[in-house]
Amino acid sequence: MKRIIIAIDGYSSCGKSTLAKGLAKSLHYAYLDSGAMYRAVTLYFLDNQVDYNDPAAVLEALRHIEIHFERIEGQNRTFLNGRDVEHDIREMRVSDHVSPVSAISVVRRAMVEQQQSMGRRRGIVADGRDIGTVVFPDAELKIFLTADVDVRTSRRHLELAAKGIDAEWDEIKRNLSERDRIDSSRADSPLRKADDAVVIDNTLLSEDQQLEKALALAKSKMDQTPG
Numbered sequence: 433m434k435r436i437i438i439a440i441d442g443y444s445s446c447g448k449s450t451l452a453k454g455l456a457k458s459l460h461y462a463y464l465d466s467g468a469m470y471r472a473v474t475l476y477f478l479d480n481q482v483d484y485n486d487p488a489a490v491l492e493a494l495r496h497i498e499i500h501f502e503r504i505e506g507q508n509r510t511f512l513n514g515r516d517v518e519h520d521i522r523e524m525r526v527s528d529h530v531s532p533v534s535a536i537s538v539v540r541r542a543m544v545e546q547q548q549s550m551g552r553r554r555g556i557v558a559d560g561r562d563i564g565t566v567v568f569p570d571a572e573l574k575i576f577l578t579a580d581v582d583v584r585t586s587r588r589h590l591e592l593a594a595k596g597i598d599a600e601w602d603e604i605k606r607n608l609s610e611r612d613r614i615d616s617s618r619a620d621s622p623l624r625k626a627d628d629a630v631v632i633d634n635t636l637l638s639e640d641q642q643l644e645k646a647l648a649l650a651k652s653k654m655d656q657t658p659g
């Protein structure tokens with residue numbers, strides 16, 4: 433069967449990574465967490481006191497940033513300059529700065545270039561905000577995920593608690609809403625549904641139901657794609 437690219441975009445915390453990981457596992461595809469890359473850049477800027485409003489400082493810092501992924505005991509881990517930062521990039525201090533950092537065009541250009549090279553051999557599921565519109569506009573299957581913001585906040589709250597990261601429900605909701613606002617209104621590659629994306633609202637869907645729906649879409653795209 434033809435190996436395709438599956439692009440998943442949508443608002444913050446609406447289950448994109450859960451769906452992407454489920455699809456990648458079922459189809460034996462690679463998984464690309466593009467948000468983790470913007471989070472790793474943000475972590476570097478915070479830890480090294482890089483003023484991200486200073487274009488020269490950003491450009492210089494980007495020369496010192498190397499991001500890659502490794503699978504360790506079945507888990508996707510994000511590495512920044514050789515250090516496993518999978519836990520640190522999920523902290524609220526990173527969530528609070530990642531949207532302005534990811535609105536910077538030179539940052540986007542560097543990340544998109546690396547993402548596109550990871551997708552060259554196809555057989556990949558990628559999630560983010562501009563995957564179907566900018567990174568892989570030729571993806572065979574594009575999904576735009578959405579869900580009610582209170583449901584998203586509760587899911588995020590549980591997810592952070594499970595990782596041992598302490599955050600108030602209201603603080604999480606404020607962060608999600610603010611990120612959605614910045615991510616959708618920025619000048620460079622704003623979050624928007626690609627014209628040819630299928631919308632899935634998972635407010636009332638279980639993880640299994642959502643995966644089943646997406647797998648059916650993927651299989652039908654694979655059947656239609658010439659080998």
Ligand code: DC
Nearest residue numbers: 466467468470530534560561562611
């Ligand atoms: O998917 P996430 O919540 O971990 O992403 C963190 C932030 O990174 C998100 O608020 C906006 C940015 N992002 C982006 O601009 N483009 C992407 N393809 C993925 C994430």
